[in-house]
Amino acid sequence: MSMTTETHxxxxxxxxxxxxxxFTEMLLFGGLFVVYSVYRYRNSLAFHLAAHELNVFIGxxxxxxxxxxxxxxxxxxxxxxxxxxKLALLLLGVTISLGLAFLVNKYFEWxxxxxxxxxxxxxxxxxxxxxxxxxxxxxFFMTGLHALHIIIGLVFMGIVTxxxxxxxxxxxxxxxxxxxxxxxxLVDLIWIFLFPLFYLIT
Amino acid sequence: MSMxxxxxxxxxxxxxxxxxxxxxxxxxxxxxxxxxxxxxxILTFFVIGATLGLxxxxxxxxxxxxxMDAQTYNxxxxxxGIIMIFAVVIPGLPAVFGNFLLPIMIGAKDVAFPRIxxxxxxxxxxxVSLVLISQFAGQGPPDTGWTFYxxxxxxxxxxMLPAVFGAFVLGFSSILTGLxxxxxxxxxxxxxxTWLKMPLFPWTLYATGWVQLLATPIIGITLLMIVAxxxxxxxxxxxTLGGDPLLYQHLFWTYSHxxxxxxxxxxMGAISEIxxxxxxxxxxxxxxxxxSVLAIAFVGYFVWGHHMFxxxxxGTALYTFSLLxxxxxxxxxxxVFNWISTMHQGSxxxxxxxxxxxxxxxxxxxxxxxxxxxxxxxxNVHLHNTHFVVAHFHFIVFGGTGxxxxxxxxxxxxxxxxKMYDTRWANIGLVLFFIGFITLYGPMFYLGFKGMPxxxxxxxxxxxxxxxxxxxxxxxxxxxxxxxxxxxxxxLRSGTIAPSDPWGGKTLEWTIPSPPPVENFEEIPIITxxxxxxx
Numbered sequence: 001m002s003m004t005t006e007t008h009x010x011x012x013x014x015x016x017x018x019x020x021x022x023f024t025e026m027l028l029f030g031g032l033f034v035v036y037s038v039y040r041y042r043n044s045l046a047f048h049l050a051a052h053e054l055n056v057f058i059g060x061x062x063x064x065x066x067x068x069x070x071x072x073x074x075x076x077x078x079x080x081x082x083x084x085x086k087l088a089l090l091l092l093g094v095t096i097s098l099g100l101a102f103l104v105n106k107y108f109e110w111x112x113x114x115x116x117x118x119x120x121x122x123x124x125x126x127x128x129x130x131x132x133x134x135x136x137x138x139x140f141f142m143t144g145l146h147a148l149h150i151i152i153g154l155v156f157m158g159i160v161t162x163x164x165x166x167x168x169x170x171x172x173x174x175x176x177x178x179x180x181x182x183x184x185x186l187v188d189l190i191w192i193f194l195f196p197l198f199y200l201i202t
Numbered sequence: 203m204s205m206x207x208x209x210x211x212x213x214x215x216x217x218x219x220x221x222x223x224x225x226x227x228x229x230x231x232x233x234x235x236x237x238x239x240x241x242x243x244i245l246t247f248f249v250i251g252a253t254l255g256l257x258x259x260x261x262x263x264x265x266x267x268x269x270m271d272a273q274t275y276n277x278x279x280x281x282x283g284i285i286m287i288f289a290v291v292i293p294g295l296p297a298v299f300g301n302f303l304l305p306i307m308i309g310a311k312d313v314a315f316p317r318i319x320x321x322x323x324x325x326x327x328x329x330v331s332l333v334l335i336s337q338f339a340g341q342g343p344p345d346t347g348w349t350f351y352x353x354x355x356x357x358x359x360x361x362m363l364p365a366v367f368g369a370f371v372l373g374f375s376s377i378l379t380g381l382x383x384x385x386x387x388x389x390x391x392x393x394x395x396t397w398l399k400m401p402l403f404p405w406t407l408y409a410t411g412w413v414q415l416l417a418t419p420i421i422g423i424t425l426l427m428i429v430a431x432x433x434x435x436x437x438x439x440x441x442t443l444g445g446d447p448l449l450y451q452h453l454f455w456t457y458s459h460x461x462x463x464x465x466x467x468x469x470m471g472a473i474s475e476i477x478x479x480x481x482x483x484x485x486x487x488x489x490x491x492x493x494s495v496l497a498i499a500f501v502g503y504f505v506w507g508h509h510m511f512x513x514x515x516x517g518t519a520l521y522t523f524s525l526l527x528x529x530x531x532x533x534x535x536x537x538v539f540n541w542i543s544t545m546h547q548g549s550x551x552x553x554x555x556x557x558x559x560x561x562x563x564x565x566x567x568x569x570x571x572x573x574x575x576x577x578x579x580x581x582n583v584h585l586h587n588t589h590f591v592v593a594h595f596h597f598i599v600f601g602g603t604g605x606x607x608x609x610x611x612x613x614x615x616x617x618x619x620x621k622m623y624d625t626r627w628a629n630i631g632l633v634l635f636f637i638g639f640i641t642l643y644g645p646m647f648y649l650g651f652k653g654m655p656x657x658x659x660x661x662x663x664x665x666x667x668x669x670x671x672x673x674x675x676x677x678x679x680x681x682x683x684x685x686x687x688x689x690x691x692x693x694l695r696s697g698t699i700a701p702s703d704p705w706g707g708k709t710l711e712w713t714i715p716s717p718p719p720v721e722n723f724e725e726i727p728i729i730t731x732x733x734x735x736x737x
Contacts, residue, residue: 007242010314010389010390013314013315013385013388013389013390014315016388016389017314017315017318017381017382017385019416020381020384020385021381023415023416024377024381024415024416024418025419026421027416027419028420028422028423029419029421029422029423030418030420031419031422031423031424032423032427033451035427035438035449035453038446038449039444042444042446042494056471062359076253103295120430120434120435120436120437121435123438128445130437130443130444131444133436133437133443133444134437134443134444134445135436136435136574137434137436137438137443137450138436140436141427141430141434141436146428179544187731195312
């Protein structure tokens, strides 16, 4: 157990810390899921009708994009373990591009709603009744918060990519990549719940 | 090798690192220096919060306007609440004594993530700054109370956004501290220190860490919803848009009740350490102590509804929450019995920290019993939102956490600073503090029972006598506080040098020099015995 503060490294501790942090993220969204359930219960008809207006096609595409990106980042970890830096960088690049593609889709999706004057605080939306106000309020807030997490994840992956290319992350020291992967999987997982809640359950 | 030996011997206070002057503190990742950063910031905000309280009590010395009008009074109790809850008692014991002592007590050189530890202090400072900005920016200070109840919190013209976001940032800081401690305890215990060989203070920090981790995100998202409500008019809690203000109360208390256990659990841990050390006897019922800590943390999640007995809930929910509230009293009582049993047949050394522990047990019991009165449904309807609640709350949070904080301060002061303090002045301060405390909050039970509502700057003439006594108590309390703080600061200069183990304690922090060396242990100890080995 001889160690100094400078050289001390404990990958398991880092990963434990990341898992604990993911708990807090889940609870953060958990609060929103509770709010969603309460209002869905109280406005089931309005939620049912409003859900039909969302673009299931874009939603499905985005789900597939996130699922593939989760697998590419997982593969990049394996690539690093096998000391294949080039492949790891390529896979990280693919993951980042997929994340960006998700955001682009989201941008067009949101843009479409806003063009129809459907956004929180919009007078047109207010006329449609409280159920719609709540559905779209929750939709914009929850997918918005999720998009913010995508952006944070992309920043992490940008940092990780830079570190891989400068050999700061390598086959014997890749916990940062693993933790970014865990974070990305969480972002993916939350979407797996958001997608049916808003698009599919009607 | 000789270089390494020097580092092992030099005290953390004298260590010259990469940075000079103040930067050697605010850029330090040493858990001991971060603890002192927290100590000084928390002490500053505590004095600010206490001064606000003093002024509020002065306003209440007579009916009608004395020194401030209604709006100022509202702003004062809001700021007093936000500062005292989010910036003082929640981080209090974990961030100061937890940071300083957790690694030492489990035989580690630092916490698991030293840089995140420092980052959490920066978040803390940012959060408090945001709260303070809200006082001076915009159309006037927040006036909602620290609970930010909807829908008033997004209707008031007060500057809510920085205050609410500040509380959110403080929550994030608290999460990171808890996360750090959890990983530290899981990964960095000295060889041989099994879970049941761990001292009780780390155990309480462990339970607290879980509460911080699993409860704080709920308030985080709730506060974000308030922010979104104010800026985007989403309608989460706004009845005109279909939202439900009651849902806000549920979410708020889902965190804010467990938060009470973030405050009280480490306090119980510190008290356990003090009582064992000064009784020179193994803690009575160690396993029960551990189990009761975990039980309090667990059951504490399921009692939030007792803040809302008069808000409108189904009968089933009311009975369930009331029953669960009574259940929490059981592990708390186990702790009190075990503390008393520890003293039984011990060879008690009457020192200042022990007096603090005794005072703690007394006020904690008064606070706990009054909590049971509030937890029973019928009594609650009568007492809800009266000064009885204020009294109960301050007996638990100020009496519990506050007394334990000062007890811990006097217990670990020699270890932290390397100096002994003046015992006579410390005791005088404690006596004044205690008398002032009882005089200040005692009458509030009576006033509340008689029907005096809380959060008003004015009151009916029939409540006058009790309020005069209470206000006079606040002066005594404040003088006691001043004596305690001045005495400790004076002792920093003039105190005698502290030995490594001034009290005859058995936990690991007493085996290393006072103040501890930079890396705590020259060699990581190997643990073979339980934490309180007094045989």
